[in-house]
Amino acid sequence: MAKRITAIVSQGQSQNPAKRQLEEDIVTALVLESGIDVIVVPHLYDLRGDATGMLALQGVKGNMIVLSWLYERAARWILDRNSVSGLTGKSLIQSEDEDDDDVTESIEDTTDRVADARPVPQRRIYCLDLRCDDSAATYIEEVKRIAAENSADVVPLMDWISGDPKPEQLERYLHPTTSPQTPATLPADHDTTISTSESSPDAERHLETPEQRRWYPVIDFSRCTNCMECIDFCLFGVYGVDQAETILVEQPDNCRKGCPACSRVCPENAIIFPQHKTPAIAGAQIAAGSLKIDLSKLFGAPESDESAAQAATRERDEQLVMAGRAPVAPEPASAAAPPATPQVAELPVAKDHLDDLIDELDELDL
Amino acid sequence: MTAERVFMMGEFAAHFPSDRHYARNHMWAMGTNGQWKFGFTAYAVRLLQDVYFLDWTVDPETTLQEKAEIGSIESKKAESDLYAPIAGTVLRLNDQLLSDPSTINVDKYGDGWLFEMAGVGDNLLSIDEYITHLDAVWEVTQRTIKGQLNE
Numbered sequence: 123m124a125k126r127i128t129a130i131v132s133q134g135q136s137q138n139p140a141k142r143q144l145e146e147d148i149v150t151a152l153v154l155e156s157g158i159d160v161i162v163v164p165h166l167y168d169l170r171g172d173a174t175g176m177l178a179l180q181g182v183k184g185n186m187i188v189l190s191w192l193y194e195r196a197a198r199w200i201l202d203r204n205s206v207s208g209l210t211g212k213s214l215i216q217s218e219d220e221d222d223d224d225v226t227e228s229i230e231d232t233t234d235r236v237a238d239a240r241p242v243p244q245r246r247i248y249c250l251d252l253r254c255d256d257s258a259a260t261y262i263e264e265v266k267r268i269a270a271e272n273s274a275d276v277v278p279l280m281d282w283i284s285g286d287p288k289p290e291q292l293e294r295y296l297h298p299t300t301s302p303q304t305p306a307t308l309p310a311d312h313d314t315t316i317s318t319s320e321s322s323p324d325a326e327r328h329l330e331t332p333e334q335r336r337w338y339p340v341i342d343f344s345r346c347t348n349c350m351e352c353i354d355f356c357l358f359g360v361y362g363v364d365q366a367e368t369i370l371v372e373q374p375d376n377c378r379k380g381c382p383a384c385s386r387v388c389p390e391n392a393i394i395f396p397q398h399k400t401p402a403i404a405g406a407q408i409a410a411g412s413l414k415i416d417l418s419k420l421f422g423a424p425e426s427d428e429s430a431a432q433a434a435t436r437e438r439d440e441q442l443v444m445a446g447r448a449p450v451a452p453e454p455a456s457a458a459a460p461p462a463t464p465q466v467a468e469l470p471v472a473k474d475h476l477d478d479l480i481d482e483l484d485e486l487d488l
Numbered sequence: 489m490t491a492e493r494v495f496m497m498g499e500f501a502a503h504f505p506s507d508r509h510y511a512r513n514h515m516w517a518m519g520t521n522g523q524w525k526f527g528f529t530a531y532a533v534r535l536l537q538d539v540y541f542l543d544w545t546v547d548p549e550t551t552l553q554e555k556a557e558i559g560s561i562e563s564k565k566a567e568s569d570l571y572a573p574i575a576g577t578v579l580r581l582n583d584q585l586l587s588d589p590s591t592i593n594v595d596k597y598g599d600g601w602l603f604e605m606a607g608v609g610d611n612l613l614s615i616d617e618y619i620t621h622l623d624a625v626w627e628v629t630q631r632t633i634k635g636q637l638n639e
Contacts, residue, residue: 380545
């Protein structure tokens, strides 16, 4: 029997009509495909662990394809912190050139990463970034390719997953440890019994509940070494540790909107703020250029050439002052945070939209 | 109709009502008793064109330095971070724009307002000063757009 696969379309926050149309076109086409279940959820990052959309994703047992307006890494680790994990599925659509996926990289890597010690459910999660291509056909073809690839898969373990385990078996399977990534603020996660009632074949489920926009760090545990720089640096109590003394984002909503400071001090660049404007902080493997003109300088951006560590300290101090607390006094050089891996600056490079922009310049009579 | 001034951005005529103040970062400011309501000027909206996405990185009651980052915007043609035009305290953000940012295009001097702040508006410009400012920055604006195209 051919295995089913679930395609999840996570809606963007932008009202860009082209983006909404792309989502709609993909959903419309995939619903007609046999063997593919389609679930539409709001923006993944905004979903709380107990939101209907996230519960639906937690209930998906087999392989899944997640299409979102996020870098693959960001989508993957947002899911991971909500107890939706699996092996990295390799998509042909990529945000940027990658030599290989994280799994292979971590084999070559002698550093102990948090993810190395964690059992991963033997199912695959494919994350596709909807910003990679304007054409719905590209994504539809890729989803069909992945679905075909997986229906031919004959790993026995996969059969088990696609079978019908009891809820408690599945719970144990999906939460092999003590659910260290489950945020403490979302107790509903722990109590959630994963639904075994599958949607009817080819059903399209729309789980649209209005979501508040959120802002919190997402840890990439394939990079994290549990060094604790972040928990030492953040003074807002966002981070905590689980029973195994492993770092986790314990109080995501304590995070200060717009502040990416802990990401800058992370020596492994393991902390993702998916909505940050700098690609390296938002989860890009490498910094990708913006496709649009950056008007920030015209709209009042201050000139700056500070280092990542300086920026982090400044950003944290700004947040402390905003919260009515005292900024941290400058530390002696020896005690200062080690320099973070420098973030590659955003390069506003016009690429595909060049023609549009030139047309526009002509109109402006420059 | 309120009296207004016009600045020519190439062939495009940008209109600016004379019933309010202006900030150098291309926002208008309507103020009474130290409370200011801000929105984008025609100059900013012309550069942006159709606005698709707006996000605030601050909450109401946040106290800000002038030029502190307060959010970001994405439009058909451009993207930008947004900065506080004056020092002061954020009173209100126009949250309606989060779900429908196109109001900025439809009614930039009215319902498309961005946020309200309490603060001293001494650094704000009169309409005449703003037009003079535009004369000075139009060159730079064009160079910015062209410069980024050359990268």
